[in-house]
Amino acid sequence: MITLPAKVPIKQLTTGVPGLDDILGGGLPEFSFNIIAGAPGCGKTTMAHQFVFANATKERPAIYFTVLGEPALKMLRYQQQYSFFDASKLNTSVRFVNLSDALITRGLDGILEEITKVVEAGNPGVVVVDSFRTLLHNPGKNKNEISPDLFVQRLGLLLTGWQATTFLVGEYAETELRDSPVFTVADGLFWLSQDVDRNSIVRKLQIMKLRGQGSVPGKHTFRITDDGIRAYSRTLGLISRKRKMPSVKRLSTGIPELDQMMGGGIPEGDSFLVSGSSGTGKSLLATQFIAEGLRQGQPGIVAIFEESTDEYAERANSFGLNLQPAVKDGSLRLMYLRPLDLSVDETVHDIIEAIRKTGAKRLVIDSLAGFEMALAPAFRTDFRESLYRMIFSLTGMGITILSTLEMEESFKELRFSTFLISFLTDDIMRLRYVEIDGQLRKILMVVKMRGGDHSKDIREYEITSKGFVIGDRLKGYDHLITGIPNRARQKP
């Protein structure tokens, strides 16, 4: 008995847009009929070109129909600036055909005739019509011409019948979603948007519809660079990656007394937060953590937001921590991430790329406040949610994260962290100033260890030329955590 496959396999084509294939669930379904929609300037034409150049071959070329939109000469002029543009494909595997005259003189019937003629002669594997919306909204002189609904349906039939994967590009508004027949016929709907928030622009992409396969829901950040569009999946490209099993291993911070307070060090794969006000040694502690990892053969990454990599390395050097050899041999990557208008997804993408290249086991984020400031205002409102996704993704890869957090010092209360992010971290350590005997001294305490028991001691520490030196538990004082302690009364 012959066993037939249960379902037809659908080949997935690469979109040519880095990050987008992940969002689509592997790639674009072959022979699908898709729409790229959005306001002017969103990158619709660029996305279509990336798809065209990634898939066009001499045997199955791409035909790019232009209609009343951007003139082809301008399109070629601008698109050739991107690195994906391959001039050798022009007129061999990528052909441009202008349909404006056919539309003006013969209306939608003329367009359909012209597209049919070119498609039947050219055997294209990819067809783009740009701009499709202007085509439907600018009927020709013939009042008896085919209706837009019928036109869309026939076009869909033609291009599917000729085994072409199609993109219709149009400047649609979301309000048009319900009324336009093209959205019903389409297999895939790619919605691009750009929002201005204060002085920054945030570009987002949403797959509103995709027949035949699961795509990642929600709005994904994208950026237009010299290489074209680059999309950043909300799942950070880790959706298919299995989470590592929790480890029982502890990572040393390079400060034996602190390791002891934490029950042997930071549990591997944990997110560890060091919070404290300016000058309490957060960055130094983070650097010692990284340096200890390097000493033990564990590559690391430091994401810096508030100073240059040279400044960071120089400061580490002043504490006897020479990071340069590790930077040179590739086991340490210092990443300066300060451009404004960053999205968390872009940042995490860069970090994940660095992790893949270095095999890093330890990651320092110095600092969360600097990270937030580097984000576009629109992303700051989602910072906590974004931070959650980032930490969940990275710790899921088995990376141990140490984040620093600048805290405004209060001498009335002790706050563990701002941003309401305590619940996002597995372990929290608090550094703070305290006034004792007319001196500004420093204390530290381990506030939370999700992985188990930890020291309850409040211990004094000093920052010396050799780094953190942790002293004994501070005894004989009440209200240490307020910063203004009293001498404890001796019990009678």
Add this chain to the structure above:
Amino acid sequence: MNRNSPSPEIRAIAQHLLARETGAGDSPQTHEQRAFLVAEKLRHPLSTLVGATGYRALLARAVALAKAQDPGLGRLQVKPDGSLDGLSELSNGHAVEAGGAVITEILGLLEVFIGEELTIRLVSDIWPDLPAFETEPEIEPK
């Protein structure tokens, strides 16, 4: 390099196209017909790319640029259908220059918009055996 004027390579290609249209058939083409034939061969593929209106606009601009260099080409014009008109009214020698100037300018316009490489690719599609033109790089004026 002055980006508003066609590069030496584009000029060489224009001259080559004009020259090769001579003797395409048994009867030698008249000088003004050469430019007309080159323009006509350019018309279809360029109209496919930029539309008939787009091609007519490019040719009209090329004629205007040619006229700016030689005011004696006053009667030269582009007809509504996108074909060249008025070449036959010029003297033989003048028609050669005019035709050469118009073809050079239209290729120069393509060069300005889409660059030399894509322009040569487009021309090579129409004249597949177009030879490679090695030209000396222009020296930037000090």
